[in-house]
Amino acid sequence: MPDTLPELVDSHCHLDFPDFEGERAEIVARAVAAGVRRMVTICTRLRNADAVRAIAEAHAPVFWAAGTHPMSAAEEPLATVEALEALARHPKFVGIGETGLDYHYTAESKAVQQESLRIHIEAARRTGLPLIIHARDADDDMARILTEEHRAGAYPCVMHCFSSGAALAEAALGLGFYLSMSGIAAFPKSRELRAIFAAAPLERILVETDSPYLAPPPHRGRRNEPAYTAHTARVGAEVFGVSEAEFAAATTANFDRLFGKAKAWAEAA
Template sequence: MLVDSHCHLDFPDFADDLDGIVSRAEAAGVSRMVTISTRVREQAKLLAIAERFQNVYCSVGTHPHHADEEDGVTASELIALTKNPKVVALGEAGLDYFYEHGSRDAQARGFHTHIAAARATGLPLVIHTREADEDCGHILEEEMAKGAFRAVLHCYTGGRELAMKVVALGLYIGFTGILTFKKSDALRALAAELPKDRILVETDAPYLAPGKFRGKRNEPSYVVETAKVLADTRGVSVEEISRQTTENFFRLFSKVPPVETSA
């Protein structure tokens, strides 16, 4: 059993194939999927998908690319939107200095606001960070000093220093199909080093299809390929990686109901 802790089922890439996407994921042993918000103002679309499928859940938040567009969204507004039982996380929010579609000031404001909402609700924050290790680490330390919160740095591609800081703060790190790419030796070395209770697998679908499907539209069922490479990287079985990452998921995303197993 596996979980796709981060996908985007509301994106146009999936509009005509949602039933097939979910069915293939279930057939591959993916028991839960979390479709991640990029715009608070489009939350209704995510909720419609999450409510349509029993094993799909969602988050609420503003991606740093849209930080200026949704600058001013308050923690109270985010908190109110988490009351729905299908909303199990905040985000994704954070810092992206690679594209900088959102201004750095607006990204930072949004990041702080989402952390405040995560702290208030007890729900995990899904963090997007790219080419912003130093500032991300500073904000995480600053905010953790104000009071504990839970979070995962999704689709991790940052450096070792930030990863170790994240783990020391009690947060999690998520790996996508990037882990399977030929040039990802440094990322695999980091994945081998991290504590087993701090790692997750995800797809970030429709993006970043793992090596076996490189160039194709990604989908939640492909998380199996990332799990295989993570298992090989860490020198354990796929069954062990599946068990551990799934346990980690339910510990972090504790609002998601556990999978019922037959006696």
């Protein structure tokens, strides 16, 4: 591997999804070869936690997080703070979620989504691990709940795959949270989203794939994978007017600051 290859982190992917069945070792290897030295695979239904944990245990560069995705909140048993705290005892468990609000397809379950979100926030508060937020078509409620809960007790947080409006970005940044840039930011028509990122401090930006979804150009429309973090990072460097190496270094440092447990594990390994 070239020494000059910038080190990147894919802060959000879904390696347990069937899209990757039978290929996970090769996918992790391709990511590492592309400079993605660490990745966080996200469990979206707590009943799948054992399978997601096993992936992190099997691959040194992979860490994991778990929560109940808002689109599944009405179908799954309500999470408990105690259950999330128990998962957090695993040495490679580094985040709470993804959780959040999604009113695009599942607005009818908004009440249980909000209840689930507040449970996950309390787990993040108690464990000190970052909350991983999914937000879609719910900007006002999201900003309100995150702010109310932060006033009740601070907690760290990343707005994963950020594609919401400027007001929610400002609210999140005002609370000390991070915004994560996915392949959506690299789509040609995402000019307004890139402007929102450009207005944010670089020290609050992460990069992710959300694979197998949202592949950036030149892979758009096909299965995404952690190796493609590099394509989104290239666009991110352009957005912030820095070199690819500088963007990679900044977002990796940001990940280490927010996901301190992952940094500590990697340093001790």
